[in-house]
Amino acid sequence: MVTQTSYDYILTGGGAAGLLLAFRMSQDKYFDDKQILLIDASAKDQNDRTWCFWSKEETIIEDVISKRWNKVLFKSPWLTASEHTQPYTYNKVRSIDFYNHVHAILSAKSNFTQLQEKVIDIYEDNENARVKTTASTYVGKQVFNSVLFDQGYKNDQKYPLINQHFVGWTVKTDGDFFDPDQATFMDFDIPQKGNTRFMYVLPTTKNEALLEYTLFSKDMLEREAYTDGIKEYLKNLGVTNFEVVEEESGCIPMTCYPFWINNSTHINHIGIAGGWAKASTGYTFRNAMLKTNEIVHQLKKGSRIKTKSKTRFWLYDLLLLDILNNNNAVGSKLFSAMFQNNSLQDIFAFLDEEAHNWSDLKTLWNMPKAIFTKALVNRIIGRY
Numbered sequence: 454m455v456t457q458t459s460y461d462y463i464l465t466g467g468g469a470a471g472l473l474l475a476f477r478m479s480q481d482k483y484f485d486d487k488q489i490l491l492i493d494a495s496a497k498d499q500n501d502r503t504w505c506f507w508s509k510e511e512t513i514i515e516d517v518i519s520k521r522w523n524k525v526l527f528k529s530p531w532l533t534a535s536e537h538t539q540p541y542t543y544n545k546v547r548s549i550d551f552y553n554h555v556h557a558i559l560s561a562k563s564n565f566t567q568l569q570e571k572v573i574d575i576y577e578d579n580e581n582a583r584v585k586t587t588a589s590t591y592v593g594k595q596v597f598n599s600v601l602f603d604q605g606y607k608n609d610q611k612y613p614l615i616n617q618h619f620v621g622w623t624v625k626t627d628g629d630f631f632d633p634d635q636a637t638f639m640d641f642d643i644p645q646k647g648n649t650r651f652m653y654v655l656p657t658t659k660n661e662a663l664l665e666y667t668l669f670s671k672d673m674l675e676r677e678a679y680t681d682g683i684k685e686y687l688k689n690l691g692v693t694n695f696e697v698v699e700e701e702s703g704c705i706p707m708t709c710y711p712f713w714i715n716n717s718t719h720i721n722h723i724g725i726a727g728g729w730a731k732a733s734t735g736y737t738f739r740n741a742m743l744k745t746n747e748i749v750h751q752l753k754k755g756s757r758i759k760t761k762s763k764t765r766f767w768l769y770d771l772l773l774l775d776i777l778n779n780n781n782a783v784g785s786k787l788f789s790a791m792f793q794n795n796s797l798q799d800i801f802a803f804l805d806e807e808a809h810n811w812s813d814l815k816t817l818w819n820m821p822k823a824i825f826t827k828a829l830v831n832r833i834i835g836r837y
C-alpha cells in the first residue's frame with residue numbers, strides 16, 4: 454500500500470485524547486472532505502486502563518460505558534460519607550472497548566488513515582507541520598499531538614510535580630463483599646506512611662471489583678508495595694479467597710506545568726501532553742471529552758485553537774500541589790474537609806472548573822483556611 458504523505462489533520466497518538474478527537478471528527482460532516490491521519494506506535498489491542506468520569510449529560514461514548522454508579526463513598530478516619538450522585542452518574546469505560554469501537558468507526562470512513570508507526574519528531578515551517586516517524590515523514594496543515602515529548606515538567610523549578618501512581622487489580626472473590634451500586638472514590642482509612650494514600654474501589658458485582666492502591670506523592674513504590682496494600686485491604690474486608698482477573702497500573706503527572714506553551718500555529722498538544730490532566734486529581738478523560746469538542750468547534754469556525762490556559766482553577770490546583778509537596782501526609786485531611794463541607798455535586802462542578810457565580814470560592818472557603826492561606830502567601834512572596 455502506498456500511503457499519501459499530505460493531510461489536512463494529523464493526530465499523533467491514538468489513546469484517549471487522539472481517539473476522542475478522531476471520533477468527534479468522524480461524526481461531523483464538516484470533516485468528511487478532510488484527509489485525516491492517525492498515527493500510534495501501538496496496536497491499541499489491550500485493555501490497558503479503566504477510565505471513569507462523571508457526567509450529567511449524554512456523552513458521545515454511551516455505547517462503551519460498561520457500568521454506571523449513582524452513589525459514591527468517601528472514607529477516612531474522620532469521615533464516612535456515602536453520597537448520591539444525581540444529576541450526575543459516575544461512569545466506567547474499559548479502554549479496549551473504546552479503542553475497538555473508535556477503530557471500527559474510523560476504518561469505515563474513507564477519509565481516515567490509521568498507521569502503526571513510532572513518531573520521532575514533529576516540527577513546522579511557515580505553511581505546514583511535519584511528522585517524522587521511523588518509517589516516513591507526513592505533512593499536515595494541523596497536527597494534534599498527544600505523545601508526551603516535553604519532559605520539562607519533571608524537574609521544573611516553578612511547578613511542583615506530584616505523581617498519581619497506582620496498581621489496580623480486578624478481583625473475583627469467593628462470596629459477596631462489594632456493593633455494586635456504590636463506587637468508593639477515596640478510602641483514606643489505610644496506613645498513610647507519611648504520604649497521601651487511598652484505595653479506589655469500583656465494584657461491578659457483589660463479588661467482582663477493581664481495587665486501585667493509589668498515592669499522590671513524588672516517588673514510585675516497588676510493585677509489591679501496591680499489591681500488598683490491595684491484599685491487606687481485601688483481608689480487612691474479610692476476603693480470604695480471591696482471583697486476580699486483570700491488572701493495570703499508571704503514573705499520572707499532577708502538575709501545573711503549562712504544557713500548552715509548546716502550541717504553535719500548526720501544532721497543538723492535547724491530552725496529558727496538552728496539560729489536560731486535572732492537576733489536583735489526575736482526572737483527564739472528562740477533560741478530553743470536553744476539550745476535543747471545543748477543538749472541533751474552533752476548527753469549524755476557523756478560530757484560533759486554544760487547548761488550555763491559566764485560570765483561577767489553575768491557581769487552586771497549584772496551591773493544593775504546593776501543600777502536598779511540602780507536607781505529603783496532609784492529603785487525607787484536606788480531602789476529608791472537602792467532602793465534609795461540600796455537596797458532591799458542588800465538588801464535581803468545582804473539579805469541572807464550571808462553578809458559576811464564584812461558587813468555587815465557597816467550595817474553597819470550606820477547605821482548611823490556614824493551610825491554603827499559607828500556601829497562597831508563599832506563592833505571592835515567591836517562597837515557592
Ligand SMILES: Cc1cc2nc3c(=O)[nH]c(=O)nc-3n(C[C@H](O)[C@H](O)[C@H](O)COP(=O)(O)OP(=O)(O)OC[C@H]3O[C@@H](n4cnc5c(N)ncnc54)[C@H](O)[C@@H]3O)c2cc1C
Nearest residue numbers: 466468469470494502504505571572703724725736737738
Ligand atoms: C491505568 C490508568 C487508569 C486511568 N484512569 C483514569 C480514570 O479513571 N479517569 C481519568 O479521567 N483519567 C484516568 N487516567 C488518566 C488519563 O485519562 C489516561 O492516561 C489517558 O489515557 C490519557 O490520555 P492521552 O491521550 O493523553 O494519553 P494516552 O491515552 O496514553 O495516549 C497517548 C498515545 O500515544 C501513543 N504513543 C506514545 N509514544 C508514541 C510515539 N513515539 N509515537 C506514536 N505514538 C506514541 C501511545 O501508544 C498512546 O496510545 C488513567 C491512566 C492510566 C494509566
